[in-house]
Amino acid sequence: MSVASKSNTKQTASADDSPDSCLVTKLGYYIEVTDEERELLASLEKAEQPVSAGEQIFAGGDKNDKLFVVKHGWLYTCTYLPDGGRLVVRVYHAGDIIGMPALSFNHHTVNLRAVTDGCLCPFPKSQLDVVIKDAPRITTLLLTFAAREEAILVDTLRATSRMRPEARIAYLLLSIHARLKITNSKMQNCFRLPLNQTDIGDAIGLTNVTVSRTLSAMEAKGLFKRSGGDITLLALEELKEQCDFQDRHASMDTSWFPY
Amino acid sequence: MSVASKSNTKQTASADDSPDSCLVTKLGYYIEVTDEERELLASLEKAEQPVSAGEQIFAGGDKNDKLFVVKHGWLYTCTYLPDGGRLVVRVYHAGDIIGMPALSFNHHTVNLRAVTDGCLCPFPKSQLDVVIKDAPRITTLLLTFAAREEAILVDTLRATSRMRPEARIAYLLLSIHARLKITNSKMQNCFRLPLNQTDIGDAIGLTNVTVSRTLSAMEAKGLFKRSGGDITLLALEELKEQCDFQDRHASMDTSWFPY
DNA sequence: CGTATGATTGAGCCTACTCAACTATTGTGG
DNA sequence: CCACAATAGTTGAGTAGGCTCAATCATACG
Numbered sequence: 001m002s003v004a005s006k007s008n009t010k011q012t013a014s015a016d017d018s019p020d021s022c023l024v025t026k027l028g029y030y031i032e033v034t035d036e037e038r039e040l041l042a043s044l045e046k047a048e049q050p051v052s053a054g055e056q057i058f059a060g061g062d063k064n065d066k067l068f069v070v071k072h073g074w075l076y077t078c079t080y081l082p083d084g085g086r087l088v089v090r091v092y093h094a095g096d097i098i099g100m101p102a103l104s105f106n107h108h109t110v111n112l113r114a115v116t117d118g119c120l121c122p123f124p125k126s127q128l129d130v131v132i133k134d135a136p137r138i139t140t141l142l143l144t145f146a147a148r149e150e151a152i153l154v155d156t157l158r159a160t161s162r163m164r165p166e167a168r169i170a171y172l173l174l175s176i177h178a179r180l181k182i183t184n185s186k187m188q189n190c191f192r193l194p195l196n197q198t199d200i201g202d203a204i205g206l207t208n209v210t211v212s213r214t215l216s217a218m219e220a221k222g223l224f225k226r227s228g229g230d231i232t233l234l235a236l237e238e239l240k241e242q243c244d245f246q247d248r249h250a251s252m253d254t255s256w257f258p259y
Numbered sequence: 260m261s262v263a264s265k266s267n268t269k270q271t272a273s274a275d276d277s278p279d280s281c282l283v284t285k286l287g288y289y290i291e292v293t294d295e296e297r298e299l300l301a302s303l304e305k306a307e308q309p310v311s312a313g314e315q316i317f318a319g320g321d322k323n324d325k326l327f328v329v330k331h332g333w334l335y336t337c338t339y340l341p342d343g344g345r346l347v348v349r350v351y352h353a354g355d356i357i358g359m360p361a362l363s364f365n366h367h368t369v370n371l372r373a374v375t376d377g378c379l380c381p382f383p384k385s386q387l388d389v390v391i392k393d394a395p396r397i398t399t400l401l402l403t404f405a406a407r408e409e410a411i412l413v414d415t416l417r418a419t420s421r422m423r424p425e426a427r428i429a430y431l432l433l434s435i436h437a438r439l440k441i442t443n444s445k446m447q448n449c450f451r452l453p454l455n456q457t458d459i460g461d462a463i464g465l466t467n468v469t470v471s472r473t474l475s476a477m478e479a480k481g482l483f484k485r486s487g488g489d490i491t492l493l494a495l496e497e498l499k500e501q502c503d504f505q506d507r508h509a510s511m512d513t514s515w516f517p518y
Numbered sequence: 519c520g521t522a523t524g525a526t527t528g529a530g531c532c533t534a535c536t537c538a539a540c541t542a543t544t545g546t547g548g
Numbered sequence: 549c550c551a552c553a554a555t556a557g558t559t560g561a562g563t564a565g566g567c568t569c570a571a572t573c574a575t576a577c578g
Contacts, residue, residue, distance in 0.1 A: 065515070079413065081421055082503045089413050101409035103402070104511045109410050126515040132398055133517060136391050139398060143362070143391075146405035150360035151368050153412040154338065154348050161420040161464045162340055165566075196524060205420045210566060212526055244341045252363045256324070256385040258392060424534075455556060469534060471558055 021045050023069050025183050026095035027141055030252045037135050045069050045121040051114040064108045066122045067099040073118015074194050077110040078202065088203035091115075091176060091195070095183045100146055115194050136258045144252065152248050159243055160205045165214040168204040171243040173224065177233060178249045189233040280304055282328050284442050285354035286400055289511045296394050304328050304380040310373040323367045325381045326358040332377015333453050336369040337461065347462035350374075350435060350454070354442045359405055374453050395517045403511065411507050418502055419464045424473040427463040430502040432483065436492060437508045448492040 023041050024033055033041070051057055051073065058064075060079060070092050077089040077098070089110055092098050102109050103125065132139045152175070159171035173193075180191055195203070197211040206214070219225065223239055225232045233239060282300050283292055292300070310316055310332065317323075319338060329351050336348040336357070348369055351357055361368050362384065391398050411434070418430035432452075439450055454462070456470040465473070477483065482498055484491040492498060 064512075079417060081417065082426075085421055087417055087421060089416075100406040101413065103406040104404075104507075105410070106512045109505070110413070124515070128399070128402075129395075129515070129517045132395050132402075136388075139391055139402070140387070143387075143398070143402050143405060145363075146402060146409065147359040147362040149409050150405065150412060151364070153409060153416065154360065154369070157348075157412065157416050157419065158338060158340065158346055160416065162344055162346060167341075197526095198524085207567060208525080209527090209568085212524095213566095216526080246368070248363075253323075253365045256383070256388070258388045457556085466535060467557080468536085468559090471556095472534095475558080 022071055022095035022183060023097070027138065029182050031137060031141060031254055031257065033138075037138055040131060040135055040138070043130075044123045044127060045071065047122050049120045049122055050118070051075070051120055052117050053114055055114045057112040057114065057120070058108050059111045060108050062108045064099070064102050064105060065126075066124055067097055067103075067128075068112075069121040069123070070094050070096045070098060071119040071121055073120075074115035075112060075118065075120075076115060076195075076199070076203075077112050079110045086202045087205075088199055091179075091203070093179060093183065097142075097145075100149070115199075140257050141254075144254075148248055148252075155246065155248070160203075163243060165206055165210050166218060167243040168206060169200075169211070169214050169218060170223070170239040171245060172200060172204050173231060173233065174236075174239055174243065174245045174247075178247045182249050189236065190230060192229050193231045194229055281330055281354035281442060282356070286397065288441050290396060290400060290513055290516065296397055299390060299394055299397070302389075303382045303386060304330065306381050308379045308381055309377070310334070310379055311376050312373055314373045316371040316373065316379070317367050318370045319367050321367045323358070323361050323364060324385075325383055326356055326362075326387075327371075328380040328382070329353050329355045329357060330378040330380055332379075333374040334371060334377065334379075335374060335454075335458070335462075336371050338369045345461045346464075347458055350438075350462070352438060352442065356401075356404075359408070374458075399516050400513075403513075407507055407511075414505065414507065419462075422502060424465055424469050425477060426502040427465060428459075428470070428473050428477060429482070429498040430504060431459060431463050432490060432492065433495075433498055433502065433504045433506075437506045441508050448495065450490060451488050452490045453488055 021038075021042055023045060024038055027033055027041065048071065049057075049068075057068075057075070072094045075092045075098065077092070079087050079089060081087065098112060098120070099108075128142075131142070155171070155175070159168050163171070176193070177189070177191060181187055196208075197215070198208040200206075201208045201211045215226070223233075223235045225234055239245070280297075280301055282304060283297055286292055286300065307330070308327075316327075316334070331353045334351045334357070336351070338346050338348060340346065357371060357379070358367075387401075390401070414430070414434070418427050422430070435452065436448070436450060440446055455467075456474070457467040459465075460467045460470045474485070478485060482492075482494045484493055498504070
C-alpha cells in the first residue's frame with residue numbers, strides 16, 4: 001500500500017504532504033510503481049506554481065493546454081449558472097490531477113479557485129504522450145481514474161439532485177473523508193474542512209441558510225461534531241446509510257491491468 | 260470527418276447503423292483511423308448479443324468484467340434511490356461504449372436496460388490491454404472520451420440540479436440531439452425519441468406530471484414539435500440559450516495527441 | 519477596537535410534488 | 549376488424565419543503 005520514500009523534495013508546508021511525490025503516493029495506493037514509472041511521474045511535477053487562498057487560477061473559457069498536479073492545498077472547480085447561481089463541481093486535494101475533464105477542449109469548461117494556500121505543478125497536456133507510450137500501467141490507471149470520476153459524479157448527481165438536505169450534507173462529508181483517506185493513511189474521522197457554508201451549499205445544491213440549519217440539526221443528533229474548521233464524524237454508519245454512500249476510493253479492480 | 264467505408268458487416272436493421280463498424284464511425288469522427296487500428300477495434304465487436312425492448316441486461320451489484328459496444332438500439336443506465344425513486348444516468352446509442360464508469364469496480368454500479376430492440380457487442384475489460392499497448396492514439400481517444408464524459412456529466416448536474424423544468428427539458432433534448440448527430444451525419448433537427456415521460460423525468464429530476472406540463476408548454480411556444488415518438492427541434496438557438504447549452508460532441512482538441 | 523466575513527434564526531412565499539381522475543394511444547386476441 | 553386491456557399522457561387541486569429576504573450574532577483579522 002504505502003510506497004518506499006526516496007525523493008528529496010523539500011515541501012513540509014501542510015499536513016497532507018508525504019515525503020514522496022503526492023502523485024506517486026496516490027497512484028501507489030492502487031498499484032506498485034516501478035522506479036522508471038516513478039521518474040516519469042516526477043517529471044510531471046517539476047514545475048511549481050504557488051497559489052494563495054481565494055485566488056482564481058483559471059476561468060471557464062480560458063485557453064486550456066495544461067493539467068495540474070496538486071502538491072498541497074485545497075482547491076475547487078466551479079461553474080456559474082445563467083441566473084447567477086454557482087455550482088461547486090469538485091474539490092481537489094494533494095495528489096489529484098486537475099483538468100482531465102477539459103482534456104478534449106481547447107478552453108476550460110469551469111473555473112479553478114484555491115480554497116487555501118497551496119502549490120500546483122502544471123504540465124502540458126502533450127506530456128501525457130510520454131506516459132501513454134511508455135507506461136501502459138500508469139495509462140491504464142489514468143483511464144481508470146477518469147472513468148471512476150464518472151461513477152463518482154453519478155453519486156454526486158444522485159445525492160445533489162434527489163436527496164434531502166441531510167443526506168446531501170452526509171454525502172459531501174463522506175466523500176471528502178473518503179478522498180482524504182487515500183493520501184492520508186493516518187487520518188481517522190477528524191479532518192479540517194476549509195469550506196464555508198456558501199461553498200458547501202453550492203457544492204450540493206442548497207443555500208447557505210439551509211446548510212446552516214441542516215448542519216446544526218445533524219450536529220444536535222450527534223452525527224458529527226464541529227469545532228473551529230474541524231469536523232469529526234461521530235456516526236459513520238448512520239451517515240453512510242442516510243445517503244446510501246459507496247466508497248469509490250478505497251479499493252479498485254486492477255486484476256485486468258496489463259503485465 | 261467521415262470515414263471511407265470498406266467493411267462488409269451485414270447489419271441493416273436500424274437507421275442509425277452505418278456500413279462501417281459503429282465504433283469506427285464514432286472514433287473516426289475525431290481522428291483518422293488506420294487499417295491496423297480498424298482491425299483492432301473490429302475485434303472488440305466480434306461477439307454479438309441481441310437485446311429486446313425493456314430487457315434488463317445487468318443490474319447494479321452484478322459481477323462486472325465486460326464492456327459493451329452498442330451496435331444499434333437505445334439503452335440507458337439507471338440507479339435507484341433509497342426512497343424508491345429512479346435516476347436515469349445516461350442514454351446510449353450506436354457506437355457508444357457501455358461500462359467505462361465501472362471499469363475500476365468488480366461490480367456494476369448501475370442497471371442497464373434496453374429501451375428498444377437492439378444489439379450489443381460484449382468484450383472483456385482485459386481486451387483493453389491490447390489497445391493500450393498497441394494503439395496509443397486510440398488509447399488517448401478513449402482517455403479523452405472518459406474525461407469528456409465527466410464534463411458532460413457536470414453539464415447534466417448543472418441542468419438537473421439547478422435549472423427550471425423548461426431548461427432541463429431543453430438540455431435533455433439538445434444533449435440527445437448532439438450525441439445522435441455524431442454517428443448520424445445526415446440527421447437534421449428531427450429524431451425519434453423512444454423514451455416515455457417517466458423516463459425523461461427520471462433523467463432530469465422531474466416527475467412525469469411536470470414533464471407532461473412542461474413539454475406541452477414548450478410545444479405551445481413553438482420550441483419543438485411532437486408527433487408520434489418523433490421530436491422536431493424548431494428553435495434550436497432559443498433552446499440552447501434557455502439551458503446555456505454547450506455541444507461537447509461536435510469538436511475535440513486532438514492537437515496534443517501522439518504521432 | 520473596528521471592520522469584514524461568516525453563521526444563525528425567523529417569517530413568508532413559490533414551485534414542483536403528490537394524489538387523483540380522466541383521456542389518448544397502442545397492441546392483442548377473439 | 550373490433551373490443552378490450554394495458555400503457556402512456558393530460559389536467560386539476562392542494563401541499564410541503566427549501567428558497568428569499570432580512571435581521572442579528574459570532575469569529576477572525578488588521
